[in-house]
Structure formats: structure tokens, C-alpha cells
Amino acid sequence: MAAVCLVVAWQRWTTSEERAIRTRLLGLASDLNGPDAGAASLLRAARFGDYFTDDVVVELGEGSPPIIGRATLVGMAARLERRTTAARLKFDDIDVRLRDDRTAADVGLTASFMREDGTGGDAVDAREFALQLVKRDGQWRVARAAAVAALR
């Protein structure tokens, strides 16, 4: 009976961290897809930086230089947002693997970008990403994001 309780407790502990990471990533997508003007937009911009560590590195793949640092990333996202207000971001197939110390995790996911293509339909670009998240100040933050080339 004690063993069963231990297993259940261990499972719940494991899944709660995984769930926190999934919720965090879905929150990131939701914030990026939020309203595009007014106070909500300002709040969203402030929250966006909170999802990343100060020294975050984002690698978008061959031909794109890495984006280094939270300030750079937030600035780029703000500039990009003004040009792509019709774009939406969605995360699928989120696979979370916690490291042994439970303060870091490797995450695989597919990011889909949908935007109005001018013909009434959605144009889609989908990329696989490998993320490293770390738990800092009680929050899971993205420390590294690298595009994975499915087709080379």
C-alpha cells in the first residue's frame, strides 16, 4: 500500500512539473496571439520577456544568425508584431523531458505559424523546435530554442 502511495505521489510530482511547463508554453503562444492594440497589448509585451532567461539563445536555422539575449528577442518580436498582426502561433506535440535535478527540462514541439495569405485561406509554416527550459525564480523560462531541420 505504501509503495502504491509512493508511486502515485511520484507520478503526480512528475506530471505537475510537466504540466507547468506545458501551461507555460501555451501561455506564451496565447500571449503572442493576443489583442494587437491598447493596454492589453502593452501588458502582453511586458509578459513576453518573462518567458525567457536573460541570456536566451534562439537559433532559427541555417542562414539566420542566432538571436542572443532577452532584450534583443523582445525588441525583434515587437518589430515583427507590427508587420504580422494577422499571424497566429500554435504549439503541438509538446514533449517534455525533465532532467534529473528537476530545474531544467528538454522540450520538443512543433510550432505552426498561420497567417492570412490574402486569398481568404491560411498560409502555414510549421517548424520543429528543441527547447531548453530552466526554472528560475519559481518560473519555467526558455533558455535556448533551436529549430530542428526535418528536411535538409
Add this chain to the structure above:
Amino acid sequence: MSLARRLVFGSNPSRTAIRILVLAVVSVIAFRWVLLPVRTEGISMLPNYASGRVTLINRLAFLRHGPSRGDIVAIRLAGPHVVYVKRVIGLPGERLKIVGGQVYIDGVPLGEPYVKYRGPWDVPEVTLTSTEYYVIGDNRGMRASDHSFGRVNAERILGRLLF
């Protein structure tokens, strides 16, 4: 038993319940592991697959042999819920290049009747390894830089599109 109840539950309700259960289990197995439903999005497979078309991926198609040239396959990204739908044009071990939009396999031009829009794409020659296929969309009228195509490892190919 009233006629209405008989029409809904059959003459033997417990047997009907078992049939429904079996049907549900078979459906879950079929549509989760064998025939994955997908909805195509985007323009890279035009004119053969328009955006919004619903089809099924046969995950058992390549159990006994690998994909053949011309097969339309689903390629997984991080998982099976978002996939690339592409056509296989190069097989393991082959040399492939594209010159002015024309595909060459081992130096021989490849006939592609399914391509209706063709731009002057150029791709330097690549040699596929024993586990690689070359996949590409049918819409070559778009800019090559906007089109995802290239070599893919066999383990990423989920299955063949049924229709």
C-alpha cells in the same frame, strides 16, 4: 419492447452495447494508430492537394517496403499532429539535382506529370544516403525559398496518403 426502443437498442440491448463498444475500440485504434486523419494547409501541394482538403495517412503502408517514387507521404515534425505532406522524388542512394526547374535523378530527367506550375528552381546535386529520401511539393510555381523540401530520414516518414 416498444418499436422505438427496439429500433434504437435492437432486440438484445446487451449485445448492441457490446457491438457499440467493439466499434468504438476499433475506431479508436484505427484512427489513432493506423489511419491518421489530416487536413492539408497551405499551397505547396497545389494543384493536387488544395488547402483544407481532408485525407488519411496509412501508417501501415511502408511496413514491408519503403516509399516508392511518386508516393505522397506524411513527414512528422515533433510528433504526428502536424506533418509535412510531400511527394517522394528521390530514393536512397540516388543522386538528385534540379536545374531550371527540371529534376534529374542520376543525371536522367525525371518526368513529373503531376507538376502543373514550374518555376526555374536550381538545387545543387545531392547524394542520398541509404536511409534518406528526397521529398518536395507539387507546386513548383512558388518561390523555392518559401517551399519546404529536401532530404528526409526514413524514420520521419509516417505513412502514405490514402487519397
